[in-house]
Amino acid sequence: MLAALLAYLSSCSNSPRDIELQYANTKESVLNYELSYMQDSKAEMNGEPMNAEYHVNIPYEMSITQKGTQVESSIHIKNPEVKFIISGGQQVVDTRNLKNLEFGFTHTPFGYQKEIMLIDSLQIDFGDMLGGTLGWEYLFTYITPGLPGKKSNIGDTWNETITVNRIEAGSKITADLELKHELSGFDKFNGRKCAVIESEISAILNDNYSMMDASWNLKGTLSGNMTWYFDYEQGIIIQLLIEERSEGNVVAPEIGINATYSQNSIIELKHSN
DSSP states (O other): OHHHHHHHHHHHHTSOOSBOOOSOOOOOSOEEEEEEEEEEEEEEETTEEEEEEEEEEEEEEEEEEEETTEEEEEEEEOOOEEEEEETTEEEEOOOGGGTTEEEEEEEOTTSOSOEEEESSOOEEEOOGGGTSEEEOGGGGGGSSOOOOSSOBOTTOEEEEEEEEEEEETTEEEEEEEEEEEEEEEEEEETTEEEEEEEEEEEEEEEEEEEETTEEEEEEEEEEEEEEEEEETTTTEEEEEEEEEEEEEEEEEGGGTEEEEEEEEEEEEEEEOO
16 A cells, blocks of 8 residues: 555655646647447337447547647548447448538637638438437537646646537437536656546437428437646647547427437547657
8 A cells, every 4th residue: 555655645746746738748740449339229118119229430640739829630531430220230331422522610728719610521321210310510519528728737627518419319419518628637648748637427308390391309418537748848739539428308289299319329439740
């Protein structure tokens, strides 16, 4: 016990102090990443089970420039893979029209005021019973979490609210996510000096939308956690893992549908240079 405590105190004493974390210090011209997403959704609609899994894998290249007070990231998506699994079996979605897509997003050096600038569309049509045409660009709102915006040390915390379009129970909704971040330590990861940040995610879900020529309402809750490794010398994310769980009710009175659902989601980002 004493040896472990001494080792911990030693690691803390050797950690950077009063460090200011910022995006886009990188000297690397092109960054290679792989973004993956898995969602396991279980629903019961009017007494009948309706389950589905989504699997999305998006390899992409990203270049970063800082212009004035904004950071601009240009994304080139190479060859994404999308599949979903329902009671009838696994189906691989034709993504030939999604190769070599270009789009970008902007944010401040601390990761705030995010805005996606679509050049090409990332929309995929799954059919009416699986949410219709779903846009997957929303996944990129997760890959630049907010930084403290000031000099920080181990144990410091800060809060962030992000508004995202996301998929719940096979439907497109908008949600305000509350994130509580904590700088939990520093570590070497893939040979890079990284800040390790742990985040808690929570949200109250309540949105109305149209699908199948009817009006729907979804109410529920979401909770989760995120661990991310931030290269503080280059100002880039090296790895990010998000695990979320949500559950709630979906009603469409016009067509007599009342459903409950629960789903687990995993989003993982890996730097592959």
